[in-house]
Amino acid sequence: MTVSAAAIAKFQYIDCDPEKCVGCQLCEYACSYTKTGEYNTYRSRIRTVRAEEVLMTAIACRTCENAPCVTACTRDALTQDPVTGIIRVDAARCDGCAWCIEACDFGAISINPATKLAEICDQCEDEDEPQCIKWCPKDALVLTTPDRRAQRSRHKLLTEEVAG
Amino acid sequence: MYGYSGKILHIDLTERKTWVEEKPEEWYKLYIGGVSMATRLCWENIEPGCDALSPENPIALANGIFAGTPVPVGGKYGLASKSPLTGFIGDSLSGSWFTIALKRAGWDGLVIHGASEEWVNVFVDDKRVQFRDASALLGLGTFATEEAIREQLGDDQVRSATIGPAGENGVTIANVTNDGRQAGRTGHGAVWGSKKLKALSVRGTQGVTVADPETLMALSFEITEASQGPHTSKYRMLGTATNVLNMNKLGLLPTRNYQEGVFEDAELVSGEYLDEHHKVKVIACAQCPIACEQMSIVRDGEYKGSMTGIEYECLYANGPNLGINDMRAIIKLIETCDQGGQDAMSNGVTISWAMETFERGIFTKEDFKCAKYPEGFEPNFGNGEAAVTLAEMIRDREGIGELLSHGTRYASQQTDKERGTETYQWAMNIKGLENPGYDARALKTFSVGLAVGTRGGCHNRTAAYDPDIKGVTNRFTVDETRGKVAASTEEYAAVYDTLPLCKFIRRCFTGKADRAGAWPMIAKLINATTGWDFDYDDVDLIGVRAHTIKKAFNIREGWTRADDHLPYRWHHDPMTKGPSAGYVVTEEELEYLKDLYYEAKGWTKEGLIPKEKLIELGMADVAEEIGV
Numbered sequence: 001m002t003v004s005a006a007a008i009a010k011f012q013y014i015d016c017d018p019e020k021c022v023g024c025q026l027c028e029y030a031c032s033y034t035k036t037g038e039y040n041t042y043r044s045r046i047r048t049v050r051a052e053e054v055l056m057t058a059i060a061c062r063t064c065e066n067a068p069c070v071t072a073c074t075r076d077a078l079t080q081d082p083v084t085g086i087i088r089v090d091a092a093r094c095d096g097c098a099w100c101i102e103a104c105d106f107g108a109i110s111i112n113p114a115t116k117l118a119e120i121c122d123q124c125e126d127e128d129e130p131q132c133i134k135w136c137p138k139d140a141l142v143l144t145t146p147d148r149r150a151q152r153s154r155h156k157l158l159t160e161e162v163a164g
Numbered sequence: 165m166y167g168y169s170g171k172i173l174h175i176d177l178t179e180r181k182t183w184v185e186e187k188p189e190e191w192y193k194l195y196i197g198g199v200s201m202a203t204r205l206c207w208e209n210i211e212p213g214c215d216a217l218s219p220e221n222p223i224a225l226a227n228g229i230f231a232g233t234p235v236p237v238g239g240k241y242g243l244a245s246k247s248p249l250t251g252f253i254g255d256s257l258s259g260s261w262f263t264i265a266l267k268r269a270g271w272d273g274l275v276i277h278g279a280s281e282e283w284v285n286v287f288v289d290d291k292r293v294q295f296r297d298a299s300a301l302l303g304l305g306t307f308a309t310e311e312a313i314r315e316q317l318g319d320d321q322v323r324s325a326t327i328g329p330a331g332e333n334g335v336t337i338a339n340v341t342n343d344g345r346q347a348g349r350t351g352h353g354a355v356w357g358s359k360k361l362k363a364l365s366v367r368g369t370q371g372v373t374v375a376d377p378e379t380l381m382a383l384s385f386e387i388t389e390a391s392q393g394p395h396t397s398k399y400r401m402l403g404t405a406t407n408v409l410n411m412n413k414l415g416l417l418p419t420r421n422y423q424e425g426v427f428e429d430a431e432l433v434s435g436e437y438l439d440e441h442h443k444v445k446v447i448a449c450a451q452c453p454i455a456c457e458q459m460s461i462v463r464d465g466e467y468k469g470s471m472t473g474i475e476y477e478c479l480y481a482n483g484p485n486l487g488i489n490d491m492r493a494i495i496k497l498i499e500t501c502d503q504g505g506q507d508a509m510s511n512g513v514t515i516s517w518a519m520e521t522f523e524r525g526i527f528t529k530e531d532f533k534c535a536k537y538p539e540g541f542e543p544n545f546g547n548g549e550a551a552v553t554l555a556e557m558i559r560d561r562e563g564i565g566e567l568l569s570h571g572t573r574y575a576s577q578q579t580d581k582e583r584g585t586e587t588y589q590w591a592m593n594i595k596g597l598e599n600p601g602y603d604a605r606a607l608k609t610f611s612v613g614l615a616v617g618t619r620g621g622c623h624n625r626t627a628a629y630d631p632d633i634k635g636v637t638n639r640f641t642v643d644e645t646r647g648k649v650a651a652s653t654e655e656y657a658a659v660y661d662t663l664p665l666c667k668f669i670r671r672c673f674t675g676k677a678d679r680a681g682a683w684p685m686i687a688k689l690i691n692a693t694t695g696w697d698f699d700y701d702d703v704d705l706i707g708v709r710a711h712t713i714k715k716a717f718n719i720r721e722g723w724t725r726a727d728d729h730l731p732y733r734w735h736h737d738p739m740t741k742g743p744s745a746g747y748v749v750t751e752e753e754l755e756y757l758k759d760l761y762y763e764a765k766g767w768t769k770e771g772l773i774p775k776e777k778l779i780e781l782g783m784a785d786v787a788e789e790i791g792v
């Protein structure tokens with residue numbers, strides 16, 4: 001995976017701890033229901049991935065700074081909220097061409113097969129809290145920033161490698 | 165209709181054609197889903213009396229009512245065919261993504277008819293069906309087959325149920341695997357193999373809608389939260405493998421082909437040992453917040469790198485039951501079964517029969533020649549490498565593996581015919597299906613539950629070990645209450661197997677696992693999903709009907725009272741060690757228990773179902789065929 005330094009941002013995003021994730025997909029149910037009223041993992045804005053039997057995680061929009069999807073969109077349909085970093089899709093402009101999908105290193109964007117519009121995690125702005133976080137039974141999901149994420153890694157390194 | 169599409173997809177492998185059958189809502193209210201609906205579909209589509217490995221035996225598949233919704237542990241399906249091991253109903257359950265994909269493709273169930281001439285991968289792509297050439301998949305293990313299909317189709321959300329090399333090779337104890345979960349028992353893999361069906365793949369892209377989503381979300385969330393508490397901690401922390409030490413303490417842990425019920429090295433094959441030395445990660449079935457699958461790896465030695473999920477039944481069968489105390493060999497054995505696509509329980513119990521037959525001098529080293537050991541080998545109890553080699557020989561039907569590949573009933577009958585021996589006396593099966601990991605000599609309610617089981621030696625369907633182990637009933641004695649108890653636990657279990665919900669959730673509704681604790685919540689979940697008006701009694705009847713259709717299937721296939729039997733050893737050989745030593749179930753006891761059980765069910769003394777009973781259950785068409 002190649003992520004340019006500029007893509008590391010200060011904004012919050014939904015992060016999954018692969019050690020805690022058990023791959024149940026309940027986050028996808030919660031997301032698709034919240035956003036569409038149906039249960040359909042193809043319509044979830046967070047997606048679980050599994051590389052091997054025991055290797056799994058869930059991925060949603062990382063709210064990159066200078067988000068490459070925004071730059072890639074040829075019709076200026078995507079804008080990034082300067083405060084939250086959330087990517088918004090202008091339904092009048094988006095034509096479902098999928099350039100944004102190609103630009104996203106995280107595979108965090110999908111096209112709604114019915115409306116042909118790009119769909120991206122908006123951290124459940126309209127709800128009390130991100131619904132995937134609420135539903136994850138293993139507390140694998142958190143709203144974090146790259147900086148906090150780094151702190152967590154350093155802490156883990158210390159406890160695991162130094163303390164044994 | 166909510167929760168269902170009302171459509172069953174029929175696929176004919178001989179003619180390579182498909183058709184759609186629409187079912188009325190009333191039919192769904194009777195059979196619901198899972199094993200009940202799958203058995204009913206098999207009943208409707210089979211040629212009665214056919215050979216289980218002939219094209220006339222269909223493969224019937226039914227989703228769960230909650231598959232594809234956030235109802236915890238509801239992502240399961242039932243699979244039914246006539247079993248080549250028992251000649252009776254082979255109904256299995258399996259979990260995970262496969263059934264959810266099928267639901268999202270718009271099908272409540274599938275029926276696969278006929279047989280293909282070439283190896284085929286049937287791909288249900290929403291509404292379309294493709295018959296894809298499967299020759300490139302042959303020889304691949306179960307997990308590798310699933311991955312290869314996703315690769316071929318370029319979609320990581322395609323889910324497949326597959327057979328491994330065992331099913332391809334015509335091994336009778338072969339099974340069907342999806343997402344690392346198995347429709348494990350009764351030989352489904354052999355049925356699929358006989359049809360040259362290597363895999364059934366599904367892509368489902370539509371959403372699932374329910375009658376009252378707000379209520380369903382609220383209830384599901386409540387149960388999900390409860391599922392992280394003490395009611396499931398056993399399953400989450402150590403998984404079912406924790407039973408090893410419990411069963412050993414009770415003297416019920418099958419050891420060396422059920423010769424004893426205590427294993428001197430139980431600590432070394434316990435869930436606790438597994439957790440400390442081998443666990444990599446715990447993973448979940450789709451739609452499951454519990455997550456009980458203890459993925460375990462071998463870190464050193466000859467089997468280094470072997471990895472698979474370990475649960476109690478596979479562990480007892482391939483560990484203590486083979487006298488093996490090296491967890492590394494056990495993991496390797498179970499991995500061999502899981503990747504090769506054969507029932508790890510039947511595998512262990514068949515190998516233990518072979519080991520005992522060897523130790524008694526009937527089989528000799530000569531009988532165990534194979535490519536790996538051209539001079540033969542000596543499969544004494546405790547010899548891990550011998551067991552691993554035998555599992556591979558079963559998978560490949562190599563040498564004596566051919567005999568063993570058809571399970572203990574066939575292997576013992578064949579041996580006794582050829583050699584004039586009596587090896588059937590330690591062939592541990594009921595109706596041809598190898599027994600589970602609880603010794604029934606000192607679990608007397610359980611013994612009748614197992615004997616009458618519609619699919620043979622299966623603990624899950626009867627569940628009567630529970631009152632015996634908990635002390636609700638006296639496990640060492642027999643009395644007039646036991647028929648009712650066995651009928652009741654069996655119908656209780658059938659509710660879970662029909663919805664299906666994984667039984668590990670049973671305490672998470674109200675803290676109490678009994679009917680009063682669970683049925684009201686299950687009724688609410690059903691109503692929020694379908695818009696129906698089910699109450700406690702309706703939920704209870706789900707289990708009664710499920711069990712009745714399975715029994716009716718068996719009666720039509722020629723079942724008689726004599727088929728409800730126990731293995732010879734449990735009648736005649738008491739164990740010598742531990743708290744269960746000295747007990748057997750006498751033949752008189754068993755006959756008495758069967759009388760009580762048939763009476764509790766409202767059946768005749770011969771175990772047949774009266775017409776009125778079937779009509780009362782809304783099964784008039786069944787009454788016409790088999791009612792008395």
Ligand code: SF4
Nearest residue numbers: 031046121123130132
């Ligand atoms: S925060 Fe909301 S929109 Fe984003 S992935 Fe989670 S549920 Fe979906």
Ligand code: SF4
Nearest residue numbers: 021022024025027136
């Ligand atoms: S809900 Fe949590 S544990 Fe389940 S798949 Fe999503 S992130 Fe993983």
